[in-house]
Amino acid sequence: MAVPKLEQLSKSVVQGPSLATGAVPTKEWMDVQAIFKPGNYAYPAKVEKVEYLNSQKDLNFPNAREWSPEDDDWKLPEGWQEIILKGLRERLDKFRSLKIFMDCCVRCGACADKCHFFLGTGDPKNMPVLRAELLRSVYRNEFTLGGKILGKMAGGREMTIGVLKEWFMYSYQCTECRRCSVFCPYGIDTAEVTMMLRELLHLVGVGINWILEPASNSNRTGNHMGLQPHTFKDNVDFLAEDIENLTGVKITPSFNRKGAEVLFITPSADVFADPGLYTAMGYLLLFEHIGLDYTWSTYASEGGNFGLFTNNELMKKLNGKMYAEAKRLGVKYIIGGECGHMWRVIHQYMDTMNGPADFLEVPKSPITGTTFNNAVSTKMVHISEFTADLIRNNKLKLDKSRNAHVKATFHDSCNPARAMGLLDEPRYILDHVVDWVEMPENTIREKTFCCGSGTGLNTDEIMELRMRAGLPRANAVKHVIDKHDVNTLSTVCAIDRATLTSLMNYWNPGCKVCGVTELVGNALVMDGENRQELDEGLRTLV
Amino acid sequence: MKYAFSFLAVIALILIAGLGSQIPGMHYLFGVAIPYLAIMLFVGGFVYRIIQWAKSPVPFSIPTTCGQAASLDFIKQDKLDCPTKTSEVVARMFLEVFLFRSLFRNTKSEIHDGPKLTYESSKWLWVFGLLFHYSFLVIVIRHMRLFIEPIPRWLTAIEGVDAMLQIGAPTLYLSSITLLIGLLFLFARRLMNRQVRYISLNNDYFPLVLIFAIAVTGILMRYFLRTDIDIINIKNLAMGLVTFSPVIGAKIGAIFYIHLFLVSILLAYFPFSKLMHMGGVFMSPTRNMANDSRAKRHINPWNDPNIKPHSYAGYEDEFREFMVEAGIPVEKELPAAKDEV
Incomplete structure (x- = not known):
């Protein structure tokens, strides 16, 4: 599906007749049907992928x-309504969040214009409150006294095929970024609602390929790209070779090595896809610089967790590899690379699902002696926490001038920001390695805007939707490009590195996207280096 | 015209009480039976809802972090927005419940040519939301004087502050006016803010209209229609209700029964409606949990220990040959190749 030209889309988001721009739909939302056409939906999952997962x-x-x-x-399937309603009942009994969020919304509308999908598409059903009402209306009809008696009068709605189609459309126009939840007076989190919607849809075989294929790859090969062990190793080795060519430093990474002190897990996109590659080179340089005793794993070679975008069971199953591998290899603890939703799972779910990790030790930096008290139970440390501590203790030789070609800004990824509170560690690192500026205040930290393509929506067939949903982020970047000549958007998320690159190419051509550790790698002064003139850091072609 | 329905419903309720209470012998129904029933529904329903919520576990620790987490020593934690200790969570909840802190963050976004998106602070909903809720609270507290004898000093003090302006006789209570202002704003916003208008249901208009009618009947009774209103009589009835020995003395005007009936409807409606946000706000997992899930293991009662990852052994079995060839360590070596035997 062709993406509209920049001028067209720029005009459309401002002047298009949408609820975001001032037009009020003439029909009640319950009477508006979801219409699918090429470009507004992600492709359904391939039969063999669904069969594999089901097996x-x-x-x-x-x-x-x-x-x-x-x-x-x-x-x-036969009796699909009962399947859905039974599934909903089960989930109401399993998740207090769902019950409370179904019951407490007063429709004050504070969330309405906080959603990047709403701002970019103007579609009323992308207001978080209305997205939740898609489910809430069915909930009221089936599970509340008022709804049972008064039906539509009390905002109730039968579970029809039209409703199901709507669920599919709008639960895949939500990236579970939680921005609405920051502004809600009851903390209603649409991510919880979207997760439930997606779980319910999977019960009747409705899911998208861009999530289920990576998820089945992760299960089988250990990573979502489907890289087999030797390929994964080859990729990392290539990066080490590149580093040697650029800096003269020879690095020999190890894989599946028993007895290493630390297991390092990062999203597989970092070792496979531009521009994540440069972030991975940053990791290699950083660990070499401090002489860390660590190993990569080909079995647990994916930090990201596509299960999070499907259902609880698959999330748990995929995540289980991290502890299983740490145990098998006998490491002391785990360091995790830069990734958004990976850290949502690690920070808020992993210990609960797959802990306790009593076979690991409390993470303690072997270089600085700092104990990571915030991770004493999960035993997993974020690379930005680890790096910030190194810098604080003067353990890194950094030359900021090596990033002279970069004027950066920083994109807070949704999950580290709103499901973890990791805000100042990456900023502390940036302060020491690069010249950088903040984007406007309502678009950063806990109010950060999503890249627009998270939760498995990073797929090409919905490019226009993605460019629309990413507009609020892109627009804030444009502000600092115009004002401060920013040329690089840094982030601590692998999905961001992929999606923001498309987003920048579209809205702000010329603005590069990088990981924070890439900038660290650029600035590191390595022992015994024989560095070429790297006027584009690790991206320099030699 | 969803709001029109709410007006009709409230008008119907007013007629029922206004006419019904004037039928001889019906005083007892409107003055005693219905209020008792309403209180029972309110208390019973409220407790039922809380228990229903509490019965579902909180399987994961999912606070929405709105500030810097506790991490390294030199990184300053935002204790209110990213709490780790119980005291910090209590402080966060206090500000949320009593000062509507999340609503205070509200911004209004606009899309200008360019495109250029702007997000400006917008505190109107916060201001009028607070005004409405606190006015309501003060009014509820003031009404306690009907149910307590002797009237405690703190209650008189609150009334004194509320009547601070010393206008008119009987003195005007500020909360009467501010409640109406709050209600009018909330109602007008529902109609005029196009996003809110589009999402509003009967369930949203009805309580506003109902509370508005309660306020207006109350004000009429206190300031304008005083002839039939013998406050001593009403107090006797109220005291009788709380001491379970209700008596209806001399004739009380219809306006009182309308007011009381509408309040009864509100009480009965409360637990089965969105008004339960009053209870729910305390139980919202994104606000009332500490952000300490990496430091302290949160337990999920339905966690299924049988769900295991695709095993390493299975993985190695599938890829052993490649792994050996690539020099990746394996648990089980390859079987000796046949042609070498």
Whole structure:
């Protein structure tokens, strides 16, 4: 699906008749049907991927089949309404958050214009409150006294195929970024609602390929790219070779090595895809610089967790590899690379799902002696925490001038910001390695805007949607480009590195995207280096 | 015209009480039976809802972090927005419940040519939301004088502050006016803010109209329609209700029964409506949890220990040959190749 030209889309978001720009829809939202056409939906999951996942012990991905959102008949299983309603009842009993969020919303509308999807598309059903109402209306109808008696009068709605189609459309136009939850007076978190919607849809075999294929790859090969062990190793070795060419420093990374002190896990995109590669080179340089005794793993070679975008069971199953591998290799603790939703899972879910990690030790930096008290139970430390501590204790030789070609700004990734509170560690690092400026205050820290393509929406067939959803972020970047000549958008998220690159190419051509550790790698003064003139840091072609 | 329905419903309720209470012998129904029923529904329903919520576990620690977390010594933690200790969580909740802190953050976004997106601070909803809720609270507290004898000093003090302006006789209570202002703003906002208008349901208009009608009947009774209103009589009825020995003395004007009936409806409606946000705000997991999930293991009662990752052994079995060839350590060596045997 072709993406509209920049001028067209720029005009459309401002002047298009949408709720965001002042037009009020004439029809009640319950009477507006979701219409699928090429470009506004992500492709359904391939049959063999669904079958593979369904064949795995403890996973339930039924109803694998060929289907298209554009068809009238979605080939849902017999009795699909009961399946959905039973699934909803089960989840109400399992998640207090769901119950409270179904019951407490007063529709004050504080969340309405906080969503990047709403700002970019103007579609009323992308207001977080209305996204939740898509489910809440069914909940009211089936599970509340008022709804049972008064039905539509009390905002209730039957579970129809139209409703299901709406769920599919709008639970995949939400990146679970939690920005709305910051502004909600009751803390209602649309991410919780979207997760439930997606779980319910999987019960009847409705899911998208860009999530289920990476998820099955992660299960089988250890990483979402589907890299087999030797390929994964080759990729990292290539990066080490590049480093040697650039800096004269020879690095020999180890894989699946028993007895290493630390297991390092990062999103596989870092070792495979531009521009994450340079961040991975940063990791290699950093660990070499301090002589860390660490190992990569090919089995647990994915930091990201595509299970988070499907259901609880798959999230747990994929995440389980981290502790399993740490235990097998006998490491003391784990360091995790830069990634957004990976850290949501590690910070808020991992210990609960797959802990206690009593076979690991409390993380303590072997270089500075600092104990990471905030991670005494999970035993997993964020690379930015680890690096900030090194800098604080003067353990890194840094030459900021090596980043003279960079004028950076920093994008807070949704999950580290709003599901972890990791805000100042990367900033502290940036202060020491690069000249950088902040974006406007309502677009950073806990109010940061999503890249627009998280939670598995980073797929090309919905490029226009992604460019629209990413507009608030891109626009804030443009502000600092115009004002401060920023040329680089730094971030601590692998999905960001991929998606923001597309976003910048579209809205702000010329602005590069990088990981914070890439900038650290650029600035490091390595022992025994024989550094070439690197006027573009690790990206210099030699 | 969803709001029109709410007006009709409230008008119908007013007629029921206004006419019904004037039918001889119905005083007892409107003055005693319905209020008792309403209180029972309110208390019973409220408790039921809280228990229903509490019955579902909180499987994961999911606070929304709105500031810097506790991490390294030299990084300053935002204790209010990213609490780790119980005392910090209590402080966060206090500000949330009593000062609507999240609403204070509200911004209004606009899309200008360019495109250029702007987000300006917008505190109106916060201001009028606070005004409405606190006015309501003060009014509820003031009404306690009907149910307590002797009237405690703190109650008189609150009334004194509320009547500070010393206008008119009987003196005007500020909260009467501010409640109406708050309600009018909230109602007008529902109609005029296009986003809010689009999402509003009957469930949103009805309580506003109902509370508005309660306020207006109350004000009419206190300031304008005083002839039929014998306050001693009303106090006797109220005291009788709380001491379970209700008596209806001399004739009380219809306006009183309308007021009381609407309050009864509000009480009965409360637990089954969005008004339960009053209870829910205390139980919202994104606000009332500490952000310490890496330091302290949170327990999920339904966590299934049988869900295991795809095993390393299975992984190595599939890829052993490649691994050996690439020099990656393996647990089980390859079987000796047949042609070498």
